[in-house]
Amino acid sequence: MMEWIFEFIAADLRTMTPILLAALGMAFSERAGSVNIGAEGIMLIGALAGAAGSFLFGSIWAGAFVAMASGALIALLFAYLTVTLYADQIVVGAGLNVLGLGLSTSIARVLFGVNTTPPQLDAYKIVPIPLLEKIPLLGPALFQQKLLVYVAIVLVPIVHFILFRTNMGLKIRAVGEHPQACDTLGINVYRTRYATLIISGVFLGLAGSYVSLGLLSFFTENMISGRGFIALAAVVFGKWKPKGILFAALLFGAGDALQFRLQASGTEIPYQFLLMVPYVLTIAALIGLVGKAKGPAARGKPYLK
Amino acid sequence: MSPVLEMNGIVKRFPGVLANDHVDLRVEKGEVHALLGENGAGKSTLMNVLYGMYEADEGDIRFKDQEVHVKGPGDAIALGIGMVHQHFMLVPALTVVENVILGMKDNGRVLDLKAAAEKITALAERYTMKIEPFTLVGQMSVGQQQRLEILKALYRGAELLILDEPTAVLTPQEVKGLFNMIGAFTSEGRTVIFISHKLKEVMAISDRVTVLRSGKVAHTLHTSDTDPKELARLMVGREIDLSCEKFSCADNREVLRMERVCAENEKGMAILKELNLTIREGEILGVAGVDGNGQDELAEVLTGLRRVTSGTITMNEKDITNASCRHILNQGVSHIPADRQLRGMIGDMNVVENLLLMRYHDRPFAKPFHLDWKRIEHRAETLVKEFQVKTPGIKVPMATLSGGNQQKVVLGREIERNPKLLVAMHPVRGLDIGATEYIHKRIIEQRDRGCAILLISTELEEILELSDRIVVMYEGEIMGSVDCSCVTIEQLGLMMAGHRWEEVAGEKSEG
Amino acid sequence: MRKSTIDLSKAVSPLLAIFFALLFGGAAIYLLGFNPLAAYASLAKGSVGSIKAVTETIVKAVPLIFTGLGFAVAKRCGMINIGAEGQLYMGGLFATAVGVYWDFLPPGIHLLAALAAGVVGGGMWGALAGWFKVRFGASEIITTIMLNYIASLFISFLVTGPMKEPKGEFPQSSQIAHTAQLPRILPGTRLHLGFIVALLALAFFYYFLWKTASGYEMRVVGMNPEAARYAGMNTAKSSLLAMFMAGGFSGLAGATEILGVQFRLFQNFSPGYGFDGIAVALLGRNTPIGIFLSGLLFGMLRAGANMMQMLAKVPVSVISIMQAFVILFVVGRSFFETRKSRVNILESESESDLEAEVGEGDRV
Amino acid sequence: AGSQEASEEEALKVALALPGPISDNGWSASAYEGLMMIEENYGAEVSYTENVSTSDMEDVFRSYSELGYSIIFGHGSQFTDAIHAVAGDYPDIQFIIINGNSPKAPNIACIQVADDQQGFMMGAVAALLTKTGTIGVIGGVEIPPIKMAVDGYMLGAKYADPNVEVLSTLTGSFDDVAKAKETALAMIGNGADIVGAIANQAGLGSIEGCKERGVMAVGSNQDQNPVAPDTVVVSVVKSIPVLFTFAFEKMAEGSLEPKVYRLGVNEGAVYLSSWHGFEDKVPAEVKAKLETIKDEVGSGTVKTQP
Ligand SMILES: Nc1ncnc2c1ncn2[C@@H]1O[C@H](COP(=O)(O)OP(=O)(O)OP(=O)(O)O)[C@@H](O)[C@H]1O
Ligand SMILES: Nc1ncnc2c1ncn2[C@@H]1O[C@H](COP(=O)(O)OP(=O)(O)OP(=O)(O)O)[C@@H](O)[C@H]1O
Numbered sequence A: 001m002m003e004w005i006f007e008f009i010a011a012d013l014r015t016m017t018p019i020l021l022a023a024l025g026m027a028f029s030e031r032a033g034s035v036n037i038g039a040e041g042i043m044l045i046g047a048l049a050g051a052a053g054s055f056l057f058g059s060i061w062a063g064a065f066v067a068m069a070s071g072a073l074i075a076l077l078f079a080y081l082t083v084t085l086y087a088d089q090i091v092v093g094a095g096l097n098v099l100g101l102g103l104s105t106s107i108a109r110v111l112f113g114v115n116t117t118p119p120q121l122d123a124y125k126i127v128p129i130p131l132l133e134k135i136p137l138l139g140p141a142l143f144q145q146k147l148l149v150y151v152a153i154v155l156v157p158i159v160h161f162i163l164f165r166t167n168m169g170l171k172i173r174a175v176g177e178h179p180q181a182c183d184t185l186g187i188n189v190y191r192t193r194y195a196t197l198i199i200s201g202v203f204l205g206l207a208g209s210y211v212s213l214g215l216l217s218f219f220t221e222n223m224i225s226g227r228g229f230i231a232l233a234a235v236v237f238g239k240w241k242p243k244g245i246l247f248a249a250l251l252f253g254a255g256d257a258l259q260f261r262l263q264a265s266g267t268e269i270p271y272q273f274l275l276m277v278p279y280v281l282t283i284a285a286l287i288g289l290v291g292k293a294k295g296p297a298a299r300g301k302p303y304l305k
Numbered sequence B: 001m002s003p004v005l006e007m008n009g010i011v012k013r014f015p016g017v018l019a020n021d022h023v024d025l026r027v028e029k030g031e032v033h034a035l036l037g038e039n040g041a042g043k044s045t046l047m048n049v050l051y052g053m054y055e056a057d058e059g060d061i062r063f064k065d066q067e068v069h070v071k072g073p074g075d076a077i078a079l080g081i082g083m084v085h086q087h088f089m090l091v092p093a094l095t096v097v098e099n100v101i102l103g104m105k106d107n108g109r110v111l112d113l114k115a116a117a118e119k120i121t122a123l124a125e126r127y128t129m130k131i132e133p134f135t136l137v138g139q140m141s142v143g144q145q146q147r148l149e150i151l152k153a154l155y156r157g158a159e160l161l162i163l164d165e166p167t168a169v170l171t172p173q174e175v176k177g178l179f180n181m182i183g184a185f186t187s188e189g190r191t192v193i194f195i196s197h198k199l200k201e202v203m204a205i206s207d208r209v210t211v212l213r214s215g216k217v218a219h220t221l222h223t224s225d226t227d228p229k230e231l232a233r234l235m236v237g238r239e240i241d242l243s244c245e246k247f248s249c250a251d252n253r254e255v256l257r258m259e260r261v262c263a264e265n266e267k268g269m270a271i272l273k274e275l276n277l278t279i280r281e282g283e284i285l286g287v288a289g290v291d292g293n294g295q296d297e298l299a300e301v302l303t304g305l306r307r308v309t310s311g312t313i314t315m316n317e318k319d320i321t322n323a324s325c326r327h328i329l330n331q332g333v334s335h336i337p338a339d340r341q342l343r344g345m346i347g348d349m350n351v352v353e354n355l356l357l358m359r360y361h362d363r364p365f366a367k368p369f370h371l372d373w374k375r376i377e378h379r380a381e382t383l384v385k386e387f388q389v390k391t392p393g394i395k396v397p398m399a400t401l402s403g404g405n406q407q408k409v410v411l412g413r414e415i416e417r418n419p420k421l422l423v424a425m426h427p428v429r430g431l432d433i434g435a436t437e438y439i440h441k442r443i444i445e446q447r448d449r450g451c452a453i454l455l456i457s458t459e460l461e462e463i464l465e466l467s468d469r470i471v472v473m474y475e476g477e478i479m480g481s482v483d484c485s486c487v488t489i490e491q492l493g494l495m496m497a498g499h500r501w502e503e504v505a506g507e508k509s510e511g
Numbered sequence C: 001m002r003k004s005t006i007d008l009s010k011a012v013s014p015l016l017a018i019f020f021a022l023l024f025g026g027a028a029i030y031l032l033g034f035n036p037l038a039a040y041a042s043l044a045k046g047s048v049g050s051i052k053a054v055t056e057t058i059v060k061a062v063p064l065i066f067t068g069l070g071f072a073v074a075k076r077c078g079m080i081n082i083g084a085e086g087q088l089y090m091g092g093l094f095a096t097a098v099g100v101y102w103d104f105l106p107p108g109i110h111l112l113a114a115l116a117a118g119v120v121g122g123g124m125w126g127a128l129a130g131w132f133k134v135r136f137g138a139s140e141i142i143t144t145i146m147l148n149y150i151a152s153l154f155i156s157f158l159v160t161g162p163m164k165e166p167k168g169e170f171p172q173s174s175q176i177a178h179t180a181q182l183p184r185i186l187p188g189t190r191l192h193l194g195f196i197v198a199l200l201a202l203a204f205f206y207y208f209l210w211k212t213a214s215g216y217e218m219r220v221v222g223m224n225p226e227a228a229r230y231a232g233m234n235t236a237k238s239s240l241l242a243m244f245m246a247g248g249f250s251g252l253a254g255a256t257e258i259l260g261v262q263f264r265l266f267q268n269f270s271p272g273y274g275f276d277g278i279a280v281a282l283l284g285r286n287t288p289i290g291i292f293l294s295g296l297l298f299g300m301l302r303a304g305a306n307m308m309q310m311l312a313k314v315p316v317s318v319i320s321i322m323q324a325f326v327i328l329f330v331v332g333r334s335f336f337e338t339r340k341s342r343v344n345i346l347e348s349e350s351e352s353d354l355e356a357e358v359g360e361g362d363r364v
Numbered sequence D: 001a002g003s004q005e006a007s008e009e010e011a012l013k014v015a016l017a018l019p020g021p022i023s024d025n026g027w028s029a030s031a032y033e034g035l036m037m038i039e040e041n042y043g044a045e046v047s048y049t050e051n052v053s054t055s056d057m058e059d060v061f062r063s064y065s066e067l068g069y070s071i072i073f074g075h076g077s078q079f080t081d082a083i084h085a086v087a088g089d090y091p092d093i094q095f096i097i098i099n100g101n102s103p104k105a106p107n108i109a110c111i112q113v114a115d116d117q118q119g120f121m122m123g124a125v126a127a128l129l130t131k132t133g134t135i136g137v138i139g140g141v142e143i144p145p146i147k148m149a150v151d152g153y154m155l156g157a158k159y160a161d162p163n164v165e166v167l168s169t170l171t172g173s174f175d176d177v178a179k180a181k182e183t184a185l186a187m188i189g190n191g192a193d194i195v196g197a198i199a200n201q202a203g204l205g206s207i208e209g210c211k212e213r214g215v216m217a218v219g220s221n222q223d224q225n226p227v228a229p230d231t232v233v234v235s236v237v238k239s240i241p242v243l244f245t246f247a248f249e250k251m252a253e254g255s256l257e258p259k260v261y262r263l264g265v266n267e268g269a270v271y272l273s274s275w276h277g278f279e280d281k282v283p284a285e286v287k288a289k290l291e292t293i294k295d296e297v298g299s300g301t302v303k304t305q306p
């Protein structure tokens, strides 16, 4: 039983990592007032870019870098359209999802060819934490994970610190609440929104690369499979606070991990209902635990000088 | 003395509007310079040019004997110009300290909020202000927010402080506090530009006055050389008459009766405590009090927007306690809400649709399956004419009307229903004297028609001028209900500070 | 008057945007190793090149118009409905259930009942999200996304289990009865009566929102809920009704798709019509005429896409890129305008354009 | 234009409608491989459409018919309705439904591949190689070929070793590779030491999971050993090219009839791949046992379907 529990925790950590990374990134952009339902598309491009980088340069670090850079690039496009041209954030996001799917699939085919064995790529490796990994049961579950799992968890307090303790964080939060007031204080609202969107793009790209090179070691079409949307939900569920987001991501991860295990241990429940678990959980969490959570006041609204 | 600020030949055009037409403004060091003008005269625009929010099309600015190019508020702040905007520029979700230091150039990368809080408290004390550095701004009263706005500018080391209609939402005590602060500020050799529609205040605080009319400077004169009448004439171009007659209506039928009414705010705190009130036909009952003492809730309870936790409200002998908003409206209650932008109108809808707001389900306009737009528009045209709303057309979005005209639309809509009870909150807040005069006239007309009116205002002068009877609210309770003719401003002020009528009734008035 | 110049820029900028989308799409096609000219020739052939092509465009525009309306009506009431896809599934499910199991109904009635079931199915699913919102304050953006997944899994369960066609192998329901099928309008094509239903829905959308008291109420709630409360409106009721209508429209997308095109229920039977509906509505600025036109545009892309792959061998993934370009260029169309009119676009997004597009005459 | 049409008629034109992308590492990819083979071997002009949704099926078949294609494949039984709707209007065109089971018109043929046999063989491999006595099978979306293969897997496993415990799961997706991997990890956590997946590209996730935990995987559809040479012990190939070749040979003979053909181990449509690096590590008696089982499956002496 104990073993089962730790296996479960390990699986939870693995599955929640891309959601956590993506959601932490979006904490920045959402705090500054941007709602990006195109997260899914950006992650997909990140997943491909990571694989492509690793494929072309033979190193996972190159892969991670290319993933972050392309995430940033797509986020820049989002910023240009929504901030500079005042386009509707929801449509642009929807457009990015379509773009992400088309672009990642097309480029993957050009790069890796069709119908061939996926290339062997340098992927994120398991990095055991010395000593801690030796703890019986707990060690293998918590301290024998891929690097990005630790990175994501360590980023939680860091993002919290940036958002709530630094000058930049204060500006970001203020811009999402009352951009006009920021303008009267000489804060460049547009630049702040661009910057936070680019940061979120970096995170989303990295999260995507974790799906292709951390959970797996290659790229396949549409492999993000809704994790971008779940990350979006995690931001809301976590009330735009890193700690809350961590909790939300852990919960979604747990829902997923639980569902694999329930199925694997053979139950009578039709599998479709098990697959619903994370989604039902999200709704239950939204209506039960969060209550009337209000996001940043200027969230989703373009700012006109 | 050489002027600290010179604005020469400022021209600012908006599509179709010449907001500033070669405006020259000279402000001396250490003076309080008042800027007067009707709604839309171009005061805010001029100040926004100075503060870098707008770029002037023509003209130049000299500040402290230097020609300056203010490209944005950041430049203005760096020069030592601070501005408190007509609509507060505070972030409600942040704390006081965070709001004050927001965007400061010399903030460290990592914020030291404690140190900043100490500095802020010290600064506030210097100007005899009291401020709690770690409260959320959204939980503060407007008066406190006003002080915070000023503090923000002071914290940035403002040498020249622009105050755009700072007193519109303040109580007399708060105005007094503000004036003390302005005195302290200018005594340090610093300068204030003060925009207001209240001539008495301008007379009291300013050294010189510049009057704007239709984007042009009408006159600049020393305050000591002029009087309110002259200023009003300069602004409007005609004489203004603000006196009104009062009636005795002691025997009229009672319209509204509230008995031991209690209500709570969102956080479950008691906000109305055992309130008793009556209003008679043809009577204006003024409710005075510092903002945030339950006046909003009183209006909400009366109009069905907030639940009563105990007590009863009856109107024309019918119980309307906790009745739905719609039911209460149907009893003949009209409501001019405190914040027209927030509640009283729909900015993105046009004037016709805004005028329809309370009548869209009524017979002649709503047919069984559709709205009769022809009739609705015809009525809108009539109302716009009758209430002298200045608008390019009845189909322009409400948001493009000036505040005064927006208020006329709201008033027209509410009065047209021939209400039995009119709940009017701050009906002239932010309006120029022309519009104020007009709206007051229409309210009195209603009183004369026999409507019972509950007038809630933080302006004691307005209350004293219009009301037949006055109640003062303090922390959700009524401090006393007095006849208008036998109370002094001082007594009212004491009641607003929490003293009961029984305690202050003996105080001798000084005239 | 001023109006005419505004109309001109309004009409030109979307066209310019579409032109640039095609230009960039062509560049992408070329870079990925295909012939853009051949691709566009086949796109045109597949979408407008023949009677059949035109009817295919319309057949694909029908569900897009419905899901576009589903987004628009919620938006008019101040909500963002990302759930058209799930509502479409539930509408399809209900319509199928009536179409298959209520075959005792007389012709005509059976079809109407199936369509109505589609409205109810989608409407319930939409109203559920609306209820979460008004009762618990749960963000409809998130709950509708989650309800999409749930609906699609639920249908997967039904067609592999309780609703699976007897003796069938493939996970699909039985065929709906002939009496429940939408008749074809043009023989030899797939153009079915659903198109007329879509036109009626557009008219209803316009009539309801701008000509009825409930529609007025809904728009007030959408633009200023505080003012709505102040005017004695029941904002929760309006929101629920709006989400029910949103779901109902989207449900009709599913119902007409099944009753007119597919005739039985499958898992994942929608190729993303629900998500395209968001773009359709927003490109059409949530106005009836706009939704109609942008629905046709996306219908063209979808119909042409198949031909593009058949003739020019351009893979579907490239077509996704093209679609994305169209969406992004059209929403970024203000790039082609001065900053001032950009601001105008934004500020007039809600109300006044209806007048500009429908014409002043309609209001008087 | 007339001469052009004539020349077009000369070239054999073959079209293929696919339910998924040609890069799905499974069902559609295998059909694409078959189509390319036809292009090469028969000099045919070929065309395919990927990701054909149910609402587009009829349109795709009609368009191909009007574009002059003379042989049109629908790759999966989900194309049955659409082909039935179209075939009557184009009696000269040969329609072939892969895995279909009702050739309702004279110009429709159905060719099935024995998914159950594939699953059966995979299950047998797993059961014979397990050391823990627990094995796993992961399916993708619940459609007949997947379901048949998963059922076959369980029967095959029990047939080879009645005491073996089989964990089986459907992930409901062919895309979600990560989900398949987590499922494999969960199975391994529950004691499985060899896992097979029939889930197109999602199956790659299962192999990845096995690789990470150092247990064996059974490949499916194609020879998947190159994906993870130390993990995929053997693959049970389901060869769509064999089906296509079969159809072409029959047509060349003029003997393709409107009926259901079923191809399995006997016809070479289902077979064990080479053992690659495991050649020496797998005991000879296991290989021999598998050979026997294969023959029994081919002769129909064992039940491969429930
Ligand atoms: N952002 C703007 N865009 C277009 N026109 C504007 C804008 N702001 C002001 N105007 C125009 O400039 C004129 C001057 O407006 P301004 O706000 O300066 O008036 P004001 O004197 O401050 O009035 P109030 O007493 O109402 O505050 C207005 O009549 C209006 O037509
Ligand atoms: N975006 C805009 N476009 C056009 N005119 C505008 C715009 N914003 C404001 N105005 C004009 O500016 C003038 C004053 O606007 P302002 O915002 O100062 O009004 P206000 O302060 O609410 O009015 P008041 O002082 O009467 O309460 C109005 O005449 C209004 O028509």
Ligand SMILES: [Mg+2]
Binding pocket: B043, B044, B045, B086, B164
């Ligand atoms: Mg002003």
Ligand SMILES: [Mg+2]
Binding pocket: B039, B086, B165, B403, B430
């Ligand atoms: Mg004003």
